[in-house]
Amino acid sequence: MKKRSDWSVEQSSEQSKEQSSGRNDELTVESLMGLGGQSARKSHYPELTGKIEELEQERNRYKSIFEHAQHGIFQARIDNGLIAVNPAMASICGYSNPEQLCQQVHSFDTDLLFDTAEYTLLLDKLRLYGKLFGYETRLLRSDSSAVDISMNVLLKSDEQGEIIEAFVQDITERKKAQDKLKKLNEELESRVNVRTRELVSLNQQLVQEITERSSIEKELKVARDAAQQANRSKDKYLAAASHDLLQPLNAARLLVSTLRERELEADNNHLVDRVHLALEGAEELLSDLLDISRLDQNAVKPDLTCIPLSYIFTALQVEFQPVAEQTDVELRLVDCQLNVESDTRLLMRLLRNFLSNAFRYTPQGRVLLGARRQKNKVSLQVWDTGPGIPEDRLSDIFREFQQLDHRHQSGRKGVGLGLAIVERIAGMLDHPIDVFSVPGKGTMFSVTVPLASTAVTPVLAPQLAVPQQDLSGRRILVIDNEESILVSMKALLEQWDCKVCLAQSADQAIENWLASGEAPELILADYHLDQGTTGVEAIEQLRAFSDTDIPAAIITAERSQESRNQFRELQLPVLNKPVKPGKLRALISHLLQA
Numbered sequence: 069m070k071k072r073s074d075w076s077v078e079q080s081s082e083q084s085k086e087q088s089s090g091r092n093d094e095l096t097v098e099s100l101m102g103l104g105g106q107s108a109r110k111s112h113y114p115e116l117t118g119k120i121e122e123l124e125q126e127r128n129r130y131k132s133i134f135e136h137a138q139h140g141i142f143q144a145r146i147d148n149g150l151i152a153v154n155p156a157m158a159s160i161c162g163y164s165n166p167e168q169l170c171q172q173v174h175s176f177d178t179d180l181l182f183d184t185a186e187y188t189l190l191l192d193k194l195r196l197y198g199k200l201f202g203y204e205t206r207l208l209r210s211d212s213s214a215v216d217i218s219m220n221v222l223l224k225s226d227e228q229g230e231i232i233e234a235f236v237q238d239i240t241e242r243k244k245a246q247d248k249l250k251k252l253n254e255e256l257e258s259r260v261n262v263r264t265r266e267l268v269s270l271n272q273q274l275v276q277e278i279t280e281r282s283s284i285e286k287e288l289k290v291a292r293d294a295a296q297q298a299n300r301s302k303d304k305y306l307a308a309a310s311h312d313l314l315q316p317l318n319a320a321r322l323l324v325s326t327l328r329e330r331e332l333e334a335d336n337n338h339l340v341d342r343v344h345l346a347l348e349g350a351e352e353l354l355s356d357l358l359d360i361s362r363l364d365q366n367a368v369k370p371d372l373t374c375i376p377l378s379y380i381f382t383a384l385q386v387e388f389q390p391v392a393e394q395t396d397v398e399l400r401l402v403d404c405q406l407n408v409e410s411d412t413r414l415l416m417r418l419l420r421n422f423l424s425n426a427f428r429y430t431p432q433g434r435v436l437l438g439a440r441r442q443k444n445k446v447s448l449q450v451w452d453t454g455p456g457i458p459e460d461r462l463s464d465i466f467r468e469f470q471q472l473d474h475r476h477q478s479g480r481k482g483v484g485l486g487l488a489i490v491e492r493i494a495g496m497l498d499h500p501i502d503v504f505s506v507p508g509k510g511t512m513f514s515v516t517v518p519l520a521s522t523a524v525t526p527v528l529a530p531q532l533a534v535p536q537q538d539l540s541g542r543r544i545l546v547i548d549n550e551e552s553i554l555v556s557m558k559a560l561l562e563q564w565d566c567k568v569c570l571a572q573s574a575d576q577a578i579e580n581w582l583a584s585g586e587a588p589e590l591i592l593a594d595y596h597l598d599q600g601t602t603g604v605e606a607i608e609q610l611r612a613f614s615d616t617d618i619p620a621a622i623i624t625a626e627r628s629q630e631s632r633n634q635f636r637e638l639q640l641p642v643l644n645k646p647v648k649p650g651k652l653r654a655l656i657s658h659l660l661q662a
Contacts, residue, residue, distance in 0.1 A: 140236030162210035182206040182214040194223040216243040318646040322556030325649040370411040374520035377404040402438035409520040421486040426452035449514040456507035540565035545588035574606035595624035619659040
């Protein structure tokens, strides 16, 4: 049985426990949940436990991020050392763990920043803005070296003072790349400067060269102009000299032709033939020189028209058939009914030179003129059975004064201008020429001409056989301002039993006409007469006087395109000086028949 005093003690003890327990219950509810009573504490306990676990998990997650972050993270007091750092921060500063870094850094400005003077500037910026992003500086490493970093900094405050929280990135490699890039830029700028100086120097040299070249070009231009002027003067002189020489040459040819038609002693006939050949050579040389001069001056303008090849072939056959009959060479022409577009006179001159060369270098055998169609063009070809041309000489034969071995030539010797004229004419007409030769067998010259659909009928068609018409008593008026020409024409025409009337102008011709009382049946007039008048004007004056279209022809050394166009428009036949007697008689016979 307990004593009263013991019970009292126990009772007071229990009361004390209950009072103490009650006070504890009251503090827990108020401090944690704000609720009172045992039942309330039991109902919120699971929720409280869950919240505590979430907080613990969140704390662990942030701790893991903090410890395993790739960038450095630190927290430090402005007036003291580091509060917390992560392993990445320790690695950046060259320490093995965060504890070593915290122990080493006692003051942020002196133990962490490499440049202590920068601390004041950094602190002023933080206090002004509260935070800094991408702030670049250098930190002090454990080996006293510097490491370049970029950090985002926040300035906070607590009960103990100001705190710096920062995220740090090591930018050493970036700095190295920047330094390398800067160095490369400097090197590049240096190279650019060097290259610029070189280019400036080269430009100065180029300007100097251009200036010198411009000066040289001016001098060359002056020299070229002088050469061209001299060439034009030479060509004009040559043309004038050739024209003036053709006049006496024409008179001499007419006189020699008159003598050849007379019955002379054998020795005299031989001498006359030699003179005839010499004059013929001089005539051809002068004609070639005149043509070369006019072609080089671009004084010849092509008059393109549609031409029947039959006309050209027939005209060439009439011209070269007598040449073939005087030699052992057969002339063959392949009949062709095609029409071509070209200049009649120039194309005939080109083919005439081909044929002349063929006869000159073919002592015996055959010369063929034919045409071969090639789609919308036709190749006019001259073949011969002469000695041929060596392959290494094919490019030389078109140069001036270039000839093959004279041993292969027959008849009169040329001077080597025929094919040079051919090349110039072909270039002017844009008619390609070609040559093919087999030494010992023969040669082929060709010119390619475009085809035409229709053709213009020539005023005077050539005849294969020119009848030797009896000209006895036919009244022919000759007008020329050269006395020697009048004498030569009179001798030749009287050799053909013509009744010849001579005059140096239209007025003189009318006076002679009235004096004789007989009108001329035919007028042969030179183109250039005295006092600036022309044979065309003289013919028109005489026709007007007689009120009759008296047949007429122009005999001239003038070869300009303008005069030829005028003769064509007036339908006046033309014979160029020096006149060949055969052509003159054929023309007279044709006009008198008409």
